Amino acid sequence: MPRPKYPSDSTAAQRKWRSRPADKKRNAERKAARRKAEKEGRVSKNDGKEVHHTNPSGKTGSLGKRTRVVSKSRNRSIGHPKKGTRV
Numbered sequence: 001m002p003r004p005k006y007p008s009d010s011t012a013a014q015r016k017w018r019s020r021p022a023d024k025k026r027n028a029e030r031k032a033a034r035r036k037a038e039k040e041g042r043v044s045k046n047d048g049k050e051v052h053h054t055n056p057s058g059k060t061g062s063l064g065k066r067t068r069v070v071s072k073s074r075n076r077s078i079g080h081p082k083k084g085t086r087v
Contacts, residue, residue: 033067042069050075 017023030053037043037051052075054066 037067037069048072052078 018027030051033053034043034051038045043049043051048071049069050072051067052070054068
């Protein structure tokens with residue numbers, strides 16, 4: 001018998017977290033950087049690439065300044081060693 005689907009407890013917490021003004025601003029900056037890269041022709045929809053921000057938001061206050069295009073797997077593995085263990 002399949003298990004009934006219940007909303008997780010973290011769903012409400014995530015919605016509350018994402019609705020904070022600071023988080024909304026960071027999300028808008030990330031999306032703007034992606035749109036800018038699409039406009040320049042560096043990325044396109046469904047190409048498996050992501051816009052990597054070389055300066056995290058908390059360091060300089062702006063995400064759109066220094067970006068580069070990397071594969072999704074490369075962007076999500078930055079900061080992790082090759083053996084698969086976390087640093």
